[in-house]
Amino acid sequence: DTAVSQTPKYLVTQMGNDKSIKCEQNLGHDTMYWYKQDSKKFLKIMFSYNNKELIINETVPNRFSPKSPDKAHLNLHINSLELGDSAVYFCASSSNTNEKLFFGSGTQLSVL
Amino acid sequence: AQKITQTQPGMFVQEKEAVTLDCTYDTSDPSYGLFWYKQPSSGEMIFLIYQGSYDQQNATEGRYSLNFQKARKSANLVISASQLGDSAMYFCAMRELYGGSQGNLIFGKGTKLSVKP
Numbered sequence: 001d002t003a004v005s006q007t008p009k010y011l012v013t014q015m016g017n018d019k020s021i022k023c024e025q026n027l028g029h030d031t032m033y034w035y036k037q038d039s040k041k042f043l044k045i046m047f048s049y050n051n052k053e054l055i056i057n058e059t060v061p062n063r064f065s066p067k068s069p070d071k072a073h074l075n076l077h078i079n080s081l082e083l084g085d086s087a088v089y090f091c092a093s094s095s096n097t098n099e100k101l102f103f104g105s106g107t108q109l110s111v112l
Numbered sequence: 113a114q115k116i117t118q119t120q121p122g123m124f125v126q127e128k129e130a131v132t133l134d135c136t137y138d139t140s141d142p143s144y145g146l147f148w149y150k151q152p153s154s155g156e157m158i159f160l161i162y163q164g165s166y167d168q169q170n171a172t173e174g175r176y177s178l179n180f181q182k183a184r185k186s187a188n189l190v191i192s193a194s195q196l197g198d199s200a201m202y203f204c205a206m207r208e209l210y211g212g213s214q215g216n217l218i219f220g221k222g223t224k225l226s227v228k229p
Contacts, residue, residue, distance in 0.1 A: 042221055045216045092157075092217075101159070108155075
């Protein structure tokens, strides 16, 4: 069983569209995250979500919104997609702040 | 200021030789953790090794070891007996318990390792 699964793996869409990326973890972890990896491979934290507390990186545009229906899921919704949103988005989870992160396989988002 | 610095954008190593990937970090938090991840060309993020700031001994996991020098704020990854499958991007990361990163894992820019046959 995949520990952290995210779908879709590839997402190609037009500018201005709204899209969602789903993430589920079956590890029983308390904290989930979204990271963005740009074309230079730099990984940057976007959000972390722990026990209904959302911590947002201040550089993330408000077009991005995480939605957590329950502890095992943290979906990423993106409104009004822009060219600069093209990147690989990784979901991750951990059991507590001292533990390693388990990553999903990533979603390659291409905005045309 | 950068929290995690990886000064080697790319490295080459001969198969079966050892290689050291450099990582320095910046924190005033007394409690933190240091991590190394591998990202092969397939794209997944693979956890390699962890070192806690209070750990007395350097962490080791199979062919991976972490050369932790706290006073110098460095956490270099040593890969022994390199294999062709070690060719990948390697990321150093840090998590501060009480610092500005709010417990999130902050990554360096990565080092691309290429193993030559």
